Amino acid sequence: MPSRILSGIQPTGNLHLGNYLGAIRNWVTLQEEYDCFLFMADLHAVTVPHDPAALAENTLKVAATYIACGIDPARSTIFVQSQLPEHSELAWLFNCITPLNWLERMIQFKEKSVKQGENVSIGLMDYPVLQAADILLYEPDKVPVGEDQKQHLELTRDIAARLNFQFGSEDKPVLKVPEPLIRKAGARVMSLTDGTKKMSKSDPSDQSRIDLTDPPAVITKKIKRAKTDPARGLEFDNPERPECNNLLSLYQLLSDQTQAAVAAECEAMGWGQFKPLLAETTVAALQPIQTKYDELMSDRAYLQQILVEGKEKAQAIAAPTLAKVKTAMGFAQ
Numbered sequence: 411m412p413s414r415i416l417s418g419i420q421p422t423g424n425l426h427l428g429n430y431l432g433a434i435r436n437w438v439t440l441q442e443e444y445d446c447f448l449f450m451a452d453l454h455a456v457t458v459p460h461d462p463a464a465l466a467e468n469t470l471k472v473a474a475t476y477i478a479c480g481i482d483p484a485r486s487t488i489f490v491q492s493q494l495p496e497h498s499e500l501a502w503l504f505n506c507i508t509p510l511n512w513l514e515r516m517i518q519f520k521e522k523s524v525k526q527g528e529n530v531s532i533g534l535m536d537y538p539v540l541q542a543a544d545i546l547l548y549e550p551d552k553v554p555v556g557e558d559q560k561q562h563l564e565l566t567r568d569i570a571a572r573l574n575f576q577f578g579s580e581d582k583p584v585l586k587v588p589e590p591l592i593r594k595a596g597a598r599v600m601s602l603t604d605g606t607k608k609m610s611k612s613d614p615s616d617q618s619r620i621d622l623t624d625p626p627a628v629i630t631k632k633i634k635r636a637k638t639d640p641a642r643g644l645e646f647d648n649p650e651r652p653e654c655n656n657l658l659s660l661y662q663l664l665s666d667q668t669q670a671a672v673a674a675e676c677e678a679m680g681w682g683q684f685k686p687l688l689a690e691t692t693v694a695a696l697q698p699i700q701t702k703y704d705e706l707m708s709d710r711a712y713l714q715q716i717l718v719e720g721k722e723k724a725q726a727i728a729a730p731t732l733a734k735v736k737t738a739m740g741f742a743q
């Protein structure tokens with residue numbers, strides 16, 4: 411049996427280069443050797459106010475994006491979180507063993523709850539518990555995500571360990587404890603308007619990110635306007651020059667080169683020379699994805715069929731895991 415991988419993305423708005431380079435692109439390589447379970451985290455998408463008219467459409471768009479980026483539905487399982495009640499049910503069981511103060515410490519909760527003002531839902535605080543359920547239901551070996559998810563994965567491991575401690579025995583744990591997989595390259599793609607902030611779907615400025623569906627002219631304009639600095643020559647890893655590091659890293663990843671090659675190529679360049687090069691490289695990297703995406707979005711029946719099959723394959727793994735946890739916790743079966 412190949413080892414198993416699980417990961418997901420929230421269907422909130424368009425996916426951007428951070429989602430692609432930090433997550434999806436790695437999944438595409440990983441599916442060569444792992445059995446991949448990839449889903450749309452639509453239950454997570456409703457932890458902040460959402461538009462019901464857009465939720466199903468956004469979910470389908472994310473599925474199309476996975477496939478357009480190279481996820482092969484014949485090899486990997488693609489499914490919708492909310493279509494498997496196992497996720498919510500296991501989250502409830504985890505709620506009852508997770509100390510409240512573990513959740514109060516979560517950085518993402520603190521950041522997002524500030525933005526919500528008076529309107530913070532219990533769901534927003536519970537977000538990482540649901541994420542732990544998403545993961546542990548599939549007992550994956552690894553969970554490939556961007557750097558921002560590290561704390562949630564640590565919490566997942568803590569919840570698994572606590573469940574094992576309370577309801578299992580040392581030689582017979584109830585659940586497998588997974589490892590995070592955070593690749594250094596692309597793990598933290600930064601905003602185009604501020605190199606110290608991560609690129610994010612929830613940034614109010616559209617200029618701060620490049621969406622995977624942005625047309626070439628928009629990509630070029632966003633890169634042209636991206637924040638830079640007045641220093642001469644371009645370099646990686648200078649803490650005084652976060653924007654420079656970010657734009658060079660984007661170029662490196664999108665042109666599939668080593669850091670050393672890019673450092674040598676760009677060391678004497680000015681922004682006026684580099685920005686058109688980055689724009690051209692980004693447009694060329696996204697063009698095949700966009701063509702495939704448009705094709706997929708015009709064949710909804712095909713996408714729906716993949717999700718029906720994905721649900722079945724996912725449930726075949728998730729249902730027995732949930733049953734195992736319920737038995738361990740003493741529920742009548």
Ligand code: TYM
Pocket residue numbers: 416417418419420421428429430431432433451454540541544545553554555556557558559562596597598599600608609610
């Ligand atoms: P979401 O939708 O916020 O992010 C999806 C994936 O994209 C990565 N990512 C980034 N990587 C690099 N640079 C960035 N600027 C950047 N922004 C986002 C995230 O790290 C993530 O890998 N909570 C998850 C969704 C989820 C999940 C799960 C993931 C729900 N259940 C179970 C793994 C396993 C999230 O943040 O989605």
